[in-house]
Amino acid sequence: MQIRVALFAHLSRFQPDGEAGREPRVFELPEGTTVGAVIESLGLPDEPRVLFVNGRHAEEGTVLSEGDRLAIFPPVAGG
Amino acid sequence: MKRDLLRVNMSDLSITREPLPEGWHRYGGRALTDAIVFSEVPPDADPLGPDNVLVFSPGLLGGTSAPNGGRISVGAKSPLTGGIKESNSGGQAAHALARIGIGAVIVSGKPADPLARYCLVIEADGSASLQRVDEWAGLGNYELADEIAATRPEGDRYATIQTGPAGEAGAKAAGIAISDPKGYPNRFAGRGGLGSVMGSKGLKAIVISDKGLPYTEHADKDAFQAALKRFASALKEHAVTGQALPTYGTNVLTNILSEAGGLPTRNFSEGSFEKADDVGGERQRETILARGGHEHHGCHTGCTIQCSRYWMDKDGHYKTKGPEYETVWSFGADCGIGDLDEIADLDRACGNLGLDTIEMGATMAVYMDSGKLAFGDAKGALAALLSGAEGGEPGRVLWDGALATGKAFGVAHIPVVKSQALPAYDPRPVMGIGVTYATSPQGADHTAGYTITANILSVGGNVDPLKPEGQAELSKNLQIATAMLDSVGLCIFVAFAVLDIPDAFTAIHDMVEAHTGDPWDPDALMQLGKETLVFERLFNEKAGFTSADDRLPGFFKTVPLPPHNIVFQVTDEDLDSVFDFVPETAAQMGVS
Ligand code: SF4
Numbered sequence: 304m305q306i307r308v309a310l311f312a313h314l315s316r317f318q319p320d321g322e323a324g325r326e327p328r329v330f331e332l333p334e335g336t337t338v339g340a341v342i343e344s345l346g347l348p349d350e351p352r353v354l355f356v357n358g359r360h361a362e363e364g365t366v367l368s369e370g371d372r373l374a375i376f377p378p379v380a381g382g
Numbered sequence: 383m384k385r386d387l388l389r390v391n392m393s394d395l396s397i398t399r400e401p402l403p404e405g406w407h408r409y410g411g412r413a414l415t416d417a418i419v420f421s422e423v424p425p426d427a428d429p430l431g432p433d434n435v436l437v438f439s440p441g442l443l444g445g446t447s448a449p450n451g452g453r454i455s456v457g458a459k460s461p462l463t464g465g466i467k468e469s470n471s472g473g474q475a476a477h478a479l480a481r482i483g484i485g486a487v488i489v490s491g492k493p494a495d496p497l498a499r500y501c502l503v504i505e506a507d508g509s510a511s512l513q514r515v516d517e518w519a520g521l522g523n524y525e526l527a528d529e530i531a532a533t534r535p536e537g538d539r540y541a542t543i544q545t546g547p548a549g550e551a552g553a554k555a556a557g558i559a560i561s562d563p564k565g566y567p568n569r570f571a572g573r574g575g576l577g578s579v580m581g582s583k584g585l586k587a588i589v590i591s592d593k594g595l596p597y598t599e600h601a602d603k604d605a606f607q608a609a610l611k612r613f614a615s616a617l618k619e620h621a622v623t624g625q626a627l628p629t630y631g632t633n634v635l636t637n638i639l640s641e642a643g644g645l646p647t648r649n650f651s652e653g654s655f656e657k658a659d660d661v662g663g664e665r666q667r668e669t670i671l672a673r674g675g676h677e678h679h680g681c682h683t684g685c686t687i688q689c690s691r692y693w694m695d696k697d698g699h700y701k702t703k704g705p706e707y708e709t710v711w712s713f714g715a716d717c718g719i720g721d722l723d724e725i726a727d728l729d730r731a732c733g734n735l736g737l738d739t740i741e742m743g744a745t746m747a748v749y750m751d752s753g754k755l756a757f758g759d760a761k762g763a764l765a766a767l768l769s770g771a772e773g774g775e776p777g778r779v780l781w782d783g784a785l786a787t788g789k790a791f792g793v794a795h796i797p798v799v800k801s802q803a804l805p806a807y808d809p810r811p812v813m814g815i816g817v818t819y820a821t822s823p824q825g826a827d828h829t830a831g832y833t834i835t836a837n838i839l840s841v842g843g844n845v846d847p848l849k850p851e852g853q854a855e856l857s858k859n860l861q862i863a864t865a866m867l868d869s870v871g872l873c874i875f876v877a878f879a880v881l882d883i884p885d886a887f888t889a890i891h892d893m894v895e896a897h898t899g900d901p902w903d904p905d906a907l908m909q910l911g912k913e914t915l916v917f918e919r920l921f922n923e924k925a926g927f928t929s930a931d932d933r934l935p936g937f938f939k940t941v942p943l944p945p946h947n948i949v950f951q952v953t954d955e956d957l958d959s960v961f962d963f964v965p966e967t968a969a970q971m972g973v974s
Binding site for chain 2: 309311312313315325326350351353355358359360374376377378379380381382
């Protein structure tokens with residue numbers, strides 16, 4: 304299956320192409336892949352993060368489906 | 383810690399200094415401005431008439447070296463909402479006032495001559511005078527700052543508080559500018575039209591010199607330093623206050639709100655903006671660095687989080703601060719504008735005219751929604767904004783805010799509560815913030831109870847933003863805590879660390895206790911927040927507000943917002959539960 308992965312703030316440099324930038328990259332993954340497995344394959348630092356799948360909060364155990372958009376943020380805030 | 387009230391009467395031009403009344407000695411900042419407005423302003427007063435007062439108050443920790451402890455509260459009856467208003471700002475003024483021993487400046491009355499302009503000058507030795515400055519009439523905030531600088535002695539250290547042409551014109555969206563550590567008049571007590579209260583009193587500027595003055599004295603210096611250290615390390619340790627805010631500024635929020643579908647776009651008709659990343663905090667940082675700008679500093683000395691930054695134009699010259707997230711949203715996504723230079727032009731124009739960027743961006747989006755101007759037309763927006771300067775149209779209507787504009791141009795969806803425009807989070811996919819917008823005595827105000835923390839950012843727990851459950855409780859607790867921080871004088875951004883690190887909260891009351899010499903504990907801090915809100919709710923009640931005013935505009939409950947296609951679902955009963963503590967707390971305070 305194909306999903307899109309977008310990484311934000313200082314995490315964007317962990318995109319596999321090394322190009323940084325916030326635009327999503329297409330990932331080809333086996334059915335049943337979890338969010339946590341993607342995080343591991345990206346080698347993201349072991350720190351808190353905020354996860355969204357299709358604009359809804361997700362967990363590391365969330366199972367991805369064809370066409371999903373996964374977005375990963377470090378802890379951020381403002382206002 | 384000695385604190386006085388400085389009373390400035392603009393009717394007879396007298397200035398008197400008196401000790402803070404005994405009953406108010408645990409109040410500072412927002413609690414003190416509220417207590418004064420509650421006690422001294424008739425609820426039916428004309429906000430631009432002589433019976434309104436304008437109050438400036440540093441928090442309890444003002445003038446100290448407490449991290450982020452130099453915020454100022456500005457209070458009055460609001461010309462925009464018709465209710466009580468507390469507008470909070472950074473800048474240097476709070477520290478300067480506190481170091482002179484002033485707990486609040488209370489400006490009352492109104493000069494007989496509407497063309498008269500005055501500058502209140504408070505010197506470091508505590509002497510104060512009103513100087514006639516009619517020639518400053520109509521000056522924009524940046525030119526005004528230059529004129530003030532020319533009157534000051536070489537090597538002076540001073541802060542300014544200013545109103546621009548919008549405030550002099552009585553515009554309901556006029557804010558009050560406060561100078562930052564470099565002297566730029568770019569920090570704002572923006573919301574609620576307080577700039578026009580200042581203008582109505584003929585008070586063009588306040589200058590406060592604190593040259594040579596030390597930090598305010600502590601009752602127990604060693605205990606204060608020990609508590610300060612713990613507080614500072616919590617701010618450093620937390621990922622948001624230690625890393626994200628200093629690195630990217632408040633605008634780091636644009637991408638995450640757009641991702642969550644909660645970034646109001648084109649007058650609250652969509653929840654994600656296709657150009658979010660073109661105007662977000664990451665792009666802002668890259669551009670500022672490429673142009674040689676300042677990418678992080680404090681809006682006042684002593685701020686350790688340092689979320690502020692300067693935007694430079696393409697030639698590397700200072701243009702404006704930030705722009706902050708709220709401004710990038712209001713003139714960006716909400717107006718369909720996807721270019722940071724265009725947003726910075728609008729921000730600069732508002733800063734110079736003295737207009738609240740939240741209200742004005744939301745207003746421009748309402749104006750665009752009327753079909754008079756296309757979404758995304760930044761040049762047209764700037765021209766419309768500037769047209770108000772000569773009293774021209776449509777600017778002079780726009781300067782009165784989103785409600786006035788929506789009514790004048792027949793717009794169906796006007797996003798206001800208590801006549802004040804909603805800020806940068808749509809209450810449909812972020813239901814907690816809808817509770818704050820609806821119930822805050824301030825009108826729609828995100829800072830009053832910032833539920834984005836648990837709703838979106840996973841700070842201080844998690845409350846699903848797409849469901850109505852738990853939102854009223856979340857908003858209530860945050861509204862109380864925020865009223866407390868605003869009274870202590872701490873920037874509310876410390877809350878991101880305080881919500882996750884318990885010792886940071888303990889350190890706050892330890893700092894207040896060591897500084898003031900009075901006993902403080904967690905309950906006392908929360909009581910301070912509650913008492914502050916009691917003043918606000920009771921004033922509004924007397925001014926005619928009812929539970930019908932604690933509601934969102936109807937379309938948020940009937941028109942679903944893409945991409946989640948959801949409406950606001952918190953019940954009226956839940957909304958009415960937020961201030962259930964008021965009768966009991968009011969009885970304890972002996973006010974009604
Ligand atoms: S964190 Fe930002 S808003 Fe708060 S005091 Fe510091 S610079 Fe000002």
